[in-house]
Amino acid sequence: MKRMAVHVLWGLVFLATLAGPDPGRADVPKFEEQLVYRLNNFDGKGYRDKFVPRSEDTIYLLADVNNAVSLRYTQVYYWPLTRKYLAAFKRLNEEAEGILEVIKRGDILKSLAKEEYVLFYPEGIMGEVSRMYVGAEAYAVFRKYEKPLTDFYQKMDAYNKEMLAYRTRIIEYGQELEARKNAGEKFDPAQVQAEMPQQPQPPARLSFDVTGLKQDFIISLPPGNYAVRLRAADGTIVEGSEKKLVLFTRRRQGRIGYEIIPGNRWTKREQSNEPSSTIYAAGRNTLYFRPYREDEYRELYYRKLLDPQNDGSRDRWIWVHTEPLAEVQLFLQEAGRPATRIERTAYRVKQTPGAELGYEIIPYQNTGDPAEGPPAFEGHPVSFSAANGKASKTLWLEEEAGRVLEDSLRRIVAVKREMGYLLYLISVFPLIAGLILFIRRKQSTS
Numbered sequence: 283m284k285r286m287a288v289h290v291l292w293g294l295v296f297l298a299t300l301a302g303p304d305p306g307r308a309d310v311p312k313f314e315e316q317l318v319y320r321l322n323n324f325d326g327k328g329y330r331d332k333f334v335p336r337s338e339d340t341i342y343l344l345a346d347v348n349n350a351v352s353l354r355y356t357q358v359y360y361w362p363l364t365r366k367y368l369a370a371f372k373r374l375n376e377e378a379e380g381i382l383e384v385i386k387r388g389d390i391l392k393s394l395a396k397e398e399y400v401l402f403y404p405e406g407i408m409g410e411v412s413r414m415y416v417g418a419e420a421y422a423v424f425r426k427y428e429k430p431l432t433d434f435y436q437k438m439d440a441y442n443k444e445m446l447a448y449r450t451r452i453i454e455y456g457q458e459l460e461a462r463k464n465a466g467e468k469f470d471p472a473q474v475q476a477e478m479p480q481q482p483q484p485p486a487r488l489s490f491d492v493t494g495l496k497q498d499f500i501i502s503l504p505p506g507n508y509a510v511r512l513r514a515a516d517g518t519i520v521e522g523s524e525k526k527l528v529l530f531t532r533r534r535q536g537r538i539g540y541e542i543i544p545g546n547r548w549t550k551r552e553q554s555n556e557p558s559s560t561i562y563a564a565g566r567n568t569l570y571f572r573p574y575r576e577d578e579y580r581e582l583y584y585r586k587l588l589d590p591q592n593d594g595s596r597d598r599w600i601w602v603h604t605e606p607l608a609e610v611q612l613f614l615q616e617a618g619r620p621a622t623r624i625e626r627t628a629y630r631v632k633q634t635p636g637a638e639l640g641y642e643i644i645p646y647q648n649t650g651d652p653a654e655g656p657p658a659f660e661g662h663p664v665s666f667s668a669a670n671g672k673a674s675k676t677l678w679l680e681e682e683a684g685r686v687l688e689d690s691l692r693r694i695v696a697v698k699r700e701m702g703y704l705l706y707l708i709s710v711f712p713l714i715a716g717l718i719l720f721i722r723r724k725q726s727t728s
Contacts, residue, residue: 311359317378317522318358318369322350322401322498325587326577326604328412329401334590335367336522342586345505345529348414350399350498353378353512353523366591378512378520382499384527385509393513396497400424403491406656410606416500427492437485444482451479487656503529532577538679538690539576539603542569543661548631548641554692555601561694563666570629570643570661573610573679573690574603610679610687612662617674624664624677628657666696 319334324347334341335358343349354377357370384392399416400423403409415423455478463469501510512523539555545568554561555576563569578601582594608626615621628646646657664677679690 311361313357313359313370313373315355315374316358317353317355317520319525320352320354322414323587324349324414326579326602327410328403329414330588332589333369334525335369337367338525338590340526340528340586341510341590342528342530342583343501343503344587345503345531347502348399348416349501350414350496351382351501351510352498353380353382353520366589378523380512380514380520383511383513384501384503385511386506391508394499394501397500398495398497399500400495401493402427406487406489407491408656420495423492424495427490430488431492434485434488441482441484448479448481455479501527505529505531528583530580530583532579533599534578535575537576537578537601538607538687539574539601540692541572541574541603543572543643543659544569545643548643553601553603557689557691559692561692563664563694563696566667568643568663568665569694570659570663571612571624571677572659572661573607573612575605575607576601576603578602607679608660610681612677612679614664614675614677616676624662626660626662628660630655631658664694 316336318336319341321332321334321341321343322329323332324344326344329350333356341351354371354375356375357373358367359370360366361368382394383390384394397416398420399414400420401412401414402423403412405411459469459474506529508527508529510523510525510527512520514520537555539553542552542554542561544550544552561569578599580596581598581600582596584600584602585592585594612624612626613621614624628648629643630646632642632644634640634642643658648657664675674696675694677690677692677694679687681687
C-alpha cells in the first residue's frame with residue numbers, strides 16, 4: 283500500500299511538472315488587434331460592462347430591455363490563468379463608426395444609429411441596482427443630478443488638496459517636535475495633541491450616482507434569434523462585425539430566494555432558491571439572510587450574458603436574484619416555541635489582523651462620520667450555538683399586512699461541527715454510486 287502511494291505521488295508530481303510553466307520562458311501575453319463588441323447589458327438587476335472577443339460568434343442579451351452596444355478596435359490577448367481572452371482597452375480603444383444592422387431571417391429588421399443614454403445608480407456606484415435612460419429621459423435625469431454631482435466632486439477636489447497640505451504639515455510638525463526634543467524641551471501629551479494639525483474631513487457621500495451622457499447603439503428586441511453587423515459609411519460591411527444575436531427571457535418569475543452570508547465566511551455566500559431546499563448550519567455561527575425576488579433563466583444563455591466566454595448547459599435552468607426585498611418582515615420559529623421577528627440590520631465588515639487574515643461582521647453604527655462610509659450589507663441575522671446542535675428552525679417572510687409571501691418558507695437544520703463530515707458524504711454519495719456502477723459495467727463488458 284505504501285509503495286502504491288509513493289507511485290501515485292510521483293505520478294502527480296510528474297503531471298504537475300508537465301502542466302506547469304517553463305521557468306526559462308517568460309509568460310508575456312501576445313497582443314492581437316481585433317474588432318470587438320463592447321456591451322453594457324442588463325442582467326436582471328443592473329448593467330454590467332463586458333466585451334465579446336472574435337472567438338465568440340454569438341451575443342446573448344435579455345429581451346425587451348435596453349442594452350447598449352458599441353464596436354471597438356482594441357488589443358486582445360489570451361490569459362492562461364483564466365483561460366479567457368482579455369481586452370487591453372488602455373492600449374487601444376478606437377470606436378468603429380457606422381450603422382448597426384439587425385437581421386432577422388436574412389432581412390434587415392432594423393438599422394440602428396447611436397443614441398444618447400445615461401446609467402443611474404439609485405444606491406450609489408457600488409450598489410446592486412442600476413437603470414438605463416435613453417434619449418429625452420437621459421437628458422432629464424442627467425440635468426436633474428448634474429448639479430449635486432458637480433458640487434460633490436468640487437468638494438472632493440478641495441478635500442484632496444487639504445489632505446495633501448495636511449500630510450505636509452504633519453511631516454513638518456514631526457520634524458519640529460524632534461528638534462524641540464533634542465533641545466531639551468519636555469512635552470505634555472495633551473499639549474502635543476492640541477498643537478497637532480487637524481485632519482480634514484471628507485464630504486458626505488452621495489446616496490446615488492449617474493454617468494455622463496454616452497452614445498452607443500441601443501438594442502431592445504423581443505425574444506428570438508437574430509444577427510447583427512456594422513455597415514460603414516461607404517456602404518460596405520465592416521470585416522469582423524457579423525455576429526449571431528440571441529434575445530432571451532425568463533421562464534418563471536417572481537419567486538423568492540435568499541442570499542445567505544455565513545458569519546465565519548462572509549465572502550463565501552450561498553443561495554437558497556427553492557422552498558424544498560434545506561439550509562444546514564454547522565457549529566457555532568450566524569447566518570445573515572438577504573431575501574430577493576428571483577427569475578428563472580436557461581443556464582447557457584444567462585451565463586453567456588454575464589460573460590460571453592462562459593460555458594453552460596442548454597438543458598438546465600437556474601434561478602437569478604433580481605430585486606432585493608427590503609419592505610418585508612422575516613420571522614423565525616423553532617419547534618415548540620412562538621415565532622420571533624428578525625429585524626433587518628445594517629453591518630460593516632472589519633478585517634482582523636494576524637497571520638491568518640479574517641473578517642469580523644459588526645453592526646453599522648451610522649455615526650454620521652463621512653469617513654465611515656456606507657454599510658457593507660444589510661441582512662436578517664439568525665444565530666446558532668453549539669448547544670442547539672439538533673435544533674430545527676423555520677423561517678418565512680411577511681408583508682406589512684401580515685400576509686405570508688409564497689415560496690419564502692425555508693427549513694434550517696443546525697448540525698454539530700464534528701458531524702459536519704456527514705454533509706460531505708451525502709453530497710458525494712451519488713458520485714460514489716455512479717463510480718461503482720461504472721466499474722461493474724466495465725468489468726461485465728470485459
